[in-house]
Amino acid sequence: MNVLVGIVGSDESIKTLRRTIDRTHEVGDDLTVAVVDKPEAKRSQDAMAERARELLSEAGVDAEIVQLEGDPGSSLVDYAEQGEYDQLVIGGGTLSPMGKIQLGPITEFVLLNAPTTVKLVR
Amino acid sequence: MADTRPYPDESAGPFPAPPTTLEDGAGRQIEVLASDDFEDTLEDVVEMYDQFDPTDRAQGIPPTGEERIRNWLETIADESVNVVARHDEDVIGHAMLVPDTDDPASIEDNADIEWELAIFVLQAYQRAGIGTMLLEHLLGHASTVGIDRVWLTVERWNNPAIALYERVGFESTGTESFEQEMAIRL
Numbered sequence A: 001m002n003v004l005v006g007i008v009g010s011d012e013s014i015k016t017l018r019r020t021i022d023r024t025h026e027v028g029d030d031l032t033v034a035v036v037d038k039p040e041a042k043r044s045q046d047a048m049a050e051r052a053r054e055l056l057s058e059a060g061v062d063a064e065i066v067q068l069e070g071d072p073g074s075s076l077v078d079y080a081e082q083g084e085y086d087q088l089v090i091g092g093g094t095l096s097p098m099g100k101i102q103l104g105p106i107t108e109f110v111l112l113n114a115p116t117t118v119k120l121v122r
Numbered sequence B: 001m002a003d004t005r006p007y008p009d010e011s012a013g014p015f016p017a018p019p020t021t022l023e024d025g026a027g028r029q030i031e032v033l034a035s036d037d038f039e040d041t042l043e044d045v046v047e048m049y050d051q052f053d054p055t056d057r058a059q060g061i062p063p064t065g066e067e068r069i070r071n072w073l074e075t076i077a078d079e080s081v082n083v084v085a086r087h088d089e090d091v092i093g094h095a096m097l098v099p100d101t102d103d104p105a106s107i108e109d110n111a112d113i114e115w116e117l118a119i120f121v122l123q124a125y126q127r128a129g130i131g132t133m134l135l136e137h138l139l140g141h142a143s144t145v146g147i148d149r150v151w152l153t154v155e156r157w158n159n160p161a162i163a164l165y166e167r168v169g170f171e172s173t174g175t176e177s178f179e180q181e182m183a184i185r186l
Helices: A011-027 A045-059 A072-082 A105-113 B038-051 B066-077 B130-144 B159-168
Strands: A002-007 A030-035 A064-067 A087-091 A117-121 B020-023 B029-034 B081-087 B090-099 B114-121 B149-155 B171-176 B179-185
Touching (some): A002 A072, A011 A117, A030 A045, A045 A064, A087 A105, A105 A117, B038 B066, B038 B090, B114 B130, B130 B159, B149 B159
Parallel strands (some): A030 A064, B114 B149
Antiparallel strands (some): B081 B090, B090 B114, B171 B179
16 A cells, blocks of 8 residues: 555654554555645744654565645645555644544645544554 | 644633532533542543444544553543543533643643543533533633634534634634634633
């Protein structure tokens, strides 16, 4: 399967990437990592791309890393649409102090607009 | 989760503080009580959530199964502010505030932080005004313990809940995806 994982600079994204790399490793999927541009994120886009490179190399998984400019949701969906991807993977929400699952606006945009199957990682 | 949300400039309320006994829309005597030591009430609240119809879950809570319900409540119990509604001996409604901080033990002044609200009423007791009763008394109790800022998220399509929150003074903060975020100042 040809998998595209979309990440921002959050801890949730690191978890999503780790899980996706593990899964890729297990089943032999093809993986592309797209780092989107969310200025208010904890890590910069460059730092996140570097972290992705480290995680991929630790796992011995070969994957292309791309950095996408512009609005995070639409740039990711657009990139997925241009490529031959079977699945788009993104983070599946954060937990509020109460324990409520919260899906942000990027997740909503991707779910409603992506042409591919979308996987949310919890 | 240390986001500072936009809050209304004006304070809402005043709200009534518990304890009180009121008659609900179905003529039942409902007791509304603050639970200062939540440990005492915990088992009755676990029992209530165990009876809760899972079709009314919101954003993953309450969890299902007694064990997972107890774990969830114990995780948030320590620093939370709780009001319960009782009919006869049973807890049939529960409203709570959970501090939005990574380090609840270090809270010096309840007004310094934001509190997340949730409220659940057992199915057989819904549409009888108990939600409004619980919500108002939780906010009244919150006010007496110095809480100033309360927020919540609600599924965007849950119009009855949004109408209830607006009626007591919550305003939408503008953060909107699948969940509508709302806030109130006490």
